[in-house]
Amino acid sequence: MILYTDTIALKTIIRKEVTRILRIWTQTLLPPLITQTLYFLIFGKFIGAQIAPIGGVTYMSFIVPGLVMMGVIGSSYGNVVSSFFGAKFQRSIEEILVSPTPNWVILAGYVMGGVVRGTVVGLLVFGVSCFFTHPVIYNIWAVLFFMTVTAVLFSLGAFINGIFARNFDEVAFFQNFILTPLMYLGGVFYSIHSLPAFWQKASLFNPLVYMINGFRYGFYGFSDVHLAVCAAILVVLTVALTALSLWLLKKGIGIKN
Secondary structure, three states, X not given: OOOHHHHHHHHHHXXXXXXXXXXXXXXXXXXXXXXXHHHHHHHHHHHHHHOOOEOOXXXXXXXXXXXXXXXXXXXXXXXXXXXXXXXXXXXXXXXXXXXXXXHHHHHHHHHHHHHHHHHHHHHHHHHHHOOOOOOOOOOHHHHHHHHHHHHHHXXXXXXXXXXXXXXXXXXXXXXXXXXXXXXXXXXXXXXXXXXXXXXXXXXXXXXXXXXXXXXXXXXXXXXXXXXXXXXXXXXXXXXXXXXXXXXXXHHOOOOOO
C-alpha cells in the first residue's frame, strides 16, 4: 500500500533532481549535446560520406539511434551517480535514511531523476540529428520502450556505483574505464555482423549491444539481434539491479558503515 506521505517524499526527491538538472543545465544538458554534435560531424558527415549504406540506410542515418542512446546512457548514469554520491559524501543522505521514507521511494526518486535527464538529452540529440539527416521512426513503441528502460537500467547502475564508491575517483573509474568502452563497442558506429565471427560472438556479452540494436529497430525495422531477445535482457537486468539496489539500501552497505 502506497501512503500519501510516500508520494510526497517521492515528489520531493524528483523535484530536487529536476531542479538540479535545470539549474546547472550548462553542465547537465549542454556538454552531451555538443559531444554528440561533434560525432555527427566527424563520423557521420566527414567519414560517413565514404561508407556504403548499412541495412538500406545511409551511414549518417545508421548512427543516429546509437548516438541518441549514448546520450541517454551517459546522462542518466551521470545524473544519478553524481547526485547520490554527492548526497552520501555530504552526509545529507542520512537525513533521508533516518526518516520514515521507504527505500523504494528513495530509489525511485533518484532513478526517475536520471530518466528525466537521459530522456531530455536523448530528445535534444535526436533534434540535432535532424539537421544532418532525416531519421524515420518505424515503431514508436520500441523507441519509447528501449529509451525508457535503458535510462532506468543505467540509473540503477549509477545508484549502485554511488553506494559502493568511496571517493570521486571511484565514481569516475567505472564511467571512464568500463562504461565508455562498452558504449564504443556496443554497435553505435557499426553493425556487429561486419565483425569477424569471434568478435560477433564476443559482442553478445556486451549488454549495450541489445539496447542499441533494439533502439535501432524502432527507427529502421532491423536489428543485429532479435528484438524479443533485446527486450528480455533489458527487463531481466532491470529487475536484477532493482532488487540489488533495494537490498543494499536495506543493509545500509556503503552508507551506514
